[in-house]
Amino acid sequence: MILSIDQLTVRSGQQNIIQQASLSIPKGAWYALVGQSGSGKTLLAQALGQMLPPNLTASGRIQFKGEELLGMAPERIRALRGRSISYVFQDYHGSFTPFRRIGQHFDEVLKTHTTASPGDRKRQALEALVSIGLGEELYSSYPSQLSGGQLQRVSIALALLLSPDLLIADEITTALDSVSGHTILQLLASRQQQTGCTILFITHDWRHVKRYADRIAVMKSGEIVESGSKHVLLDHPKHPYTRMLIQSSPTLPTPKGYLLSGLKEVNPE
Ligand SMILES: Nc1ncnc2c1ncn2[C@@H]1O[C@H](COP(=O)(O)OP(=O)(O)OP(=O)(O)O)[C@@H](O)[C@H]1O
Numbered sequence: 001m002i003l004s005i006d007q008l009t010v011r012s013g014q015q016n017i018i019q020q021a022s023l024s025i026p027k028g029a030w031y032a033l034v035g036q037s038g039s040g041k042t043l044l045a046q047a048l049g050q051m052l053p054p055n056l057t058a059s060g061r062i063q064f065k066g067e068e069l070l071g072m073a074p075e076r077i078r079a080l081r082g083r084s085i086s087y088v089f090q091d092y093h094g095s096f097t098p099f100r101r102i103g104q105h106f107d108e109v110l111k112t113h114t115t116a117s118p119g120d121r122k123r124q125a126l127e128a129l130v131s132i133g134l135g136e137e138l139y140s141s142y143p144s145q146l147s148g149g150q151l152q153r154v155s156i157a158l159a160l161l162l163s164p165d166l167l168i169a170d171e172i173t174t175a176l177d178s179v180s181g182h183t184i185l186q187l188l189a190s191r192q193q194q195t196g197c198t199i200l201f202i203t204h205d206w207r208h209v210k211r212y213a214d215r216i217a218v219m220k221s222g223e224i225v226e227s228g229s230k231h232v233l234l235d236h237p238k239h240p241y242t243r244m245l246i247q248s249s250p251t252l253p254t255p256k257g258y259l260l261s262g263l264k265e266v267n268p269e
Pocket residue numbers: 012017035036037038039040041042043044053055056
């Protein structure tokens with residue numbers, strides 16, 4: 001396992017917002033965390049990188065590649081967050097400084113975390129832009145000159161720049177139209193194939209879960225009520241809440257004779 005969360009509780013004063021959540025993510029997995037709005041998905045992701053709002057406290061254990069993240073020294077967690085664990089958020093605008101060109105954003109990450117020369121940093125930034133299907137000319141553009149889909153692609157390239165072991169993708173397609181959202185996820189899937197990074201994928205959208213995830217955890221009111229492989233969870237959900245979420249998802253079309261997960265049904269009636 002690359003990440004094991006054990007009995008994670010997040011509190012605001014006396015109130016538990018996340019209660020004893022446990023989940024284990026195998027290396028290289030695309031692990032979907034689903035649940036209705038307000039169930040605690042974002043706070044769980046924030047707790048991993050010690051990024052919780054200051055009024056909240058976390059307890060329990062979070063092991064990442066054998067190191068305990070909760071209570072880790074600030075300089076160590078900052079170093080991990082830059083290199084081994086990276087985040088992409090729904091609000092991609094928040095990842096950019098408006099008066100800095102796109103190239104400067106890449107340069108800053110490389111300057112902070114590597115000893116690469118200025119020439120090398122520029123070359124790596126240009127390669128990163130090309131790797132996400134964008135033109136090198138965007139290196140000199142300002143964030144406001146890019147579309148939402150382009151900016152979100154750049155945030156993914158920035159997040160993957162230092163080849164992290166774990167990418168936390170929190171509702172990364174929510175602010176995009178469905179075509180751009182689809183392009184982003186295709187891109188992420190191909191980058192995952194190239195880099196082997198593990199993805200914690202927070203989403204509301206079961207169509208994306210069905211298409212990309214290989215494992216799923218379902219969160220309800222701060223608790224993980226069910227987790228397992230995509231096939232087992234989609235085709236044989238145990239918890240009533242999981243069944244309700246799947247049934248109320250917009251459409252999960254399945255051809256006759258196939259299960260929701262895409263597996264062929266054995267002996268369909
Ligand atoms: N700083 C905070 N102090 C107190 N409560 C908070 C704080 N931040 C979030 N919450 C509450 O914690 C709960 C979980 O929030 P969280 O953002 O993790 O939900 P979520 O599942 O990610 O929802 P969404 O899908 O809408 O992003 C919500 O009820 C939210 O109002």
